[in-house]
Amino acid sequence: MQSYGERAARRALRAAGLDAADVDCLITSHSTTPALPGLDLSLLNRLPLRSDVLLLPATQWACIAGTRSLALAADLVATDPDRVVLVVIAEALSTTYQPADDTLESLIVRLLFADTAVAVVVTGRPGPESVLRVDAVWHHTLPG
Numbered sequence: 001m002q003s004y005g006e007r008a009a010r011r012a013l014r015a016a017g018l019d020a021a022d023v024d025c026l027i028t029s030h031s032t033t034p035a036l037p038g039l040d041l042s043l044l045n046r047l048p049l050r051s052d053v054l055l056l057p058a059t060q061w062a063c064i065a066g067t068r069s070l071a072l073a074a075d076l077v078a079t080d081p082d083r084v085v086l087v088v089i090a091e092a093l094s095t096t097y098q099p100a101d102d103t104l105e106s107l108i109v110r111l112l113f114a115d116t117a118v119a120v121v122v123t124g125r126p127g128p129e130s131v132l133r134v135d136a137v138w139h140h141t142l143p144g
Contacts, residue, residue, distance in 0.1 A: 075137060
């Protein structure tokens with residue numbers, strides 16, 4: 001999971017034309033692997049990021065981690081358009097598989113889900129490499 005996250009982060013930075021030293025904030029999620037230290041600290045050392053980068057681990061957001069992290073990143077750059085936020089979500093879903101479970105449901109889960117990572121750079125200053133513009137975000141959590 002850590003190497004997948006690192007690879008996704010490096011590709012996102014390269015696509016944005018940025019270096020790890022340009023990152024001001026790192027938002028991470030990896031709910032399927034409760035290893036400590038988390039993905040945020042692993043990436044701090046692997047990329048390497050500046051020592052003053054703001055680390056925001058969102059390890060327990062599960063399936064909504066991607067959209068919620070993107071909304072949080074958009075909020076952060078709305079207050080400071082020069083801020084660079086790197087969002088990295090990595091999951092090791094194979095750790096949840098039960099090898100002895102040969103039911104149809106288990107087979108479907110194994111076919112649909114895999115170990116993977118995604119990353120995106122969010123800034124308040126659009127450039128020629130921009131692929132998505134976020135005009136507004138909102139946060140809402142349903143009770144229960």
